[in-house]
Amino acid sequence: MQNLLRSNITKIQVMGFFQAFTPVVPIFVPLVQANDLSMMQIMQAQAIFAFTIAMAEVPSGYLADMWGRKNTLILGSILLAVGWIWFCFATSFTGLIVYEVLMGVALSLFSGTDLAMLYDSQAAINRTSEHGGAVDSSASKLVSIKAFAEAAGAFGASLLMVFSIAWVAPIQAVTAIVPLLIALSLVEPMRESSLVSHKDNMHNMVRAVTNNPIVIWTIAAIISFGLATIVGFWTLQKYWQHNDIAIEHYGYIWAFYCLIVSLSARGAANAERSLGVKNLLLLMIVFAIAAFVGMALSSGWIGVLIGGLFQVSRGFYHVVFFDALNRRLASQYRATINSITSLGIRAIFIVCGPALGFIIDQYGIIVALWAIAALFTPTLGIVLVVLSRCISNGDTKKPTQSLATS
Numbered sequence: 001m002q003n004l005l006r007s008n009i010t011k012i013q014v015m016g017f018f019q020a021f022t023p024v025v026p027i028f029v030p031l032v033q034a035n036d037l038s039m040m041q042i043m044q045a046q047a048i049f050a051f052t053i054a055m056a057e058v059p060s061g062y063l064a065d066m067w068g069r070k071n072t073l074i075l076g077s078i079l080l081a082v083g084w085i086w087f088c089f090a091t092s093f094t095g096l097i098v099y100e101v102l103m104g105v106a107l108s109l110f111s112g113t114d115l116a117m118l119y120d121s122q123a124a125i126n127r128t129s130e131h132g133g134a135v136d137s138s139a140s141k142l143v144s145i146k147a148f149a150e151a152a153g154a155f156g157a158s159l160l161m162v163f164s165i166a167w168v169a170p171i172q173a174v175t176a177i178v179p180l181l182i183a184l185s186l187v188e189p190m191r192e193s194s195l196v197s198h199k200d201n202m203h204n205m206v207r208a209v210t211n212n213p214i215v216i217w218t219i220a221a222i223i224s225f226g227l228a229t230i231v232g233f234w235t236l237q238k239y240w241q242h243n244d245i246a247i248e249h250y251g252y253i254w255a256f257y258c259l260i261v262s263l264s265a266r267g268a269a270n271a272e273r274s275l276g277v278k279n280l281l282l283l284m285i286v287f288a289i290a291a292f293v294g295m296a297l298s299s300g301w302i303g304v305l306i307g308g309l310f311q312v313s314r315g316f317y318h319v320v321f322f323d324a325l326n327r328r329l330a331s332q333y334r335a336t337i338n339s340i341t342s343l344g345i346r347a348i349f350i351v352c353g354p355a356l357g358f359i360i361d362q363y364g365i366i367v368a369l370w371a372i373a374a375l376f377t378p379t380l381g382i383v384l385v386v387l388s389r390c391i392s393n394g395d396t397k398k399p400t401q402s403l404a405t406s
Contacts, residue, residue: 043357052104061339112338264315
């Protein structure tokens with residue numbers, strides 16, 4: 001049984017690779033705008049995507065906790081494949097919306113469930129690290145693999161465009177089938193079963209979160225950085241267009257960014273040990289804001305290189321915060337609370353997304369970058385200062401005990 005559980009960890013990592021292998025992503029904006037859609041329409045579709053996730057996140061997380069991680073990942077994999085196949089034929093605004101809804105539900109089912117499966121498998125074979133200090137190696141490896149997969153997909157996109165841009169979406173659809181094949185072979189780890197009602201279970205989960213200030217502010221940090229990541233992503237391709245960078249280079253640029261994320265994710269544990277938590281949090285803020293301001297003040301390839309600073313923070317964020325959160329959660333709450341954090345990001349983006357599209361269409365990408373810097377400088381600063389103070393007050397770094405069994 002332990003060998004099967006160990007294979008779960010490898011399978012989750014391989015699944016993560018093919019889930020994140022997205023050659024469409026670095027050319028998404030020009031690909032969709034080829035169908036005569038404006039940036040405002042693209043961001044409206046993204047707001048619908050965010051709304052779908054906001055509606056599906058908590059139910060999907062609760063489904064994973066109650067119905068099982070494996071079943072939830074299978075359903076998510078089916079919708080992921082269907083979504084990418086649909087994208088190949090979506091040539092209108094309505095078609096784009098259908099695609100975004102399919103992907104929103106699919107990614108909601110994946111969100112937090114793969115991490116929960118990873119941590120549950122580790123716990124079952126006694127591999128979960130419960131001492132203070134470095135982040136978990138398997139979790140950081142998963143983030144690194146996903147970032148490497150994004151880089152591979154982006155590099156592949158640029159290579160495919162040497163032949164034809166029309167090849168990119170079909171290749172994406174074919175590779176999207178792989179996660180389903182892997183999900184079918186997973187083994188559900190044994191977890192602590194809950195003997196309480198669903199209502200009491202939800203009540204206990206809320207108490208488990210609210211009784212731990214570090215959990216509360218870690219969730220706030222994930223939401224803040226997650227929102228900055230999504231908002232920042234949707235400025236990149238317009239920034240490259242603004243600087244007259246050829247579309248054939250978009251994949252290479254995004255591959256470069258993703259490799260930065262991969263390397264910083266792999267180095268997150270060493271960075272935390274070397275710098276300490278407070279200094280690492282400060283570094284993440286400085287790099288994130290410097291990227292937006294630097295891009296606004298620069299042009300051409302210099303601006304592209306400066307944009308890589310945010311990717312360093314992005315790599316740290318994915319590992320440090322999610323590991324800190326999952327260490328402090330009992331298994332039966334893990335997927336649900338991971339989904340709640342994603343819900344927070346998407347719920348705010350429902351408003352921010354169309355606003356960003358309007359600013360870009362009406363005032364240009366440089367104004368949009370200054371607006372992002374003005375929004376996130378105080379937001380990230382406040383959240384991470386409070387989180388740092390909570391850490392200073394002491395922390396056991398052990399999972400929150402189930403209130404149903406304590």
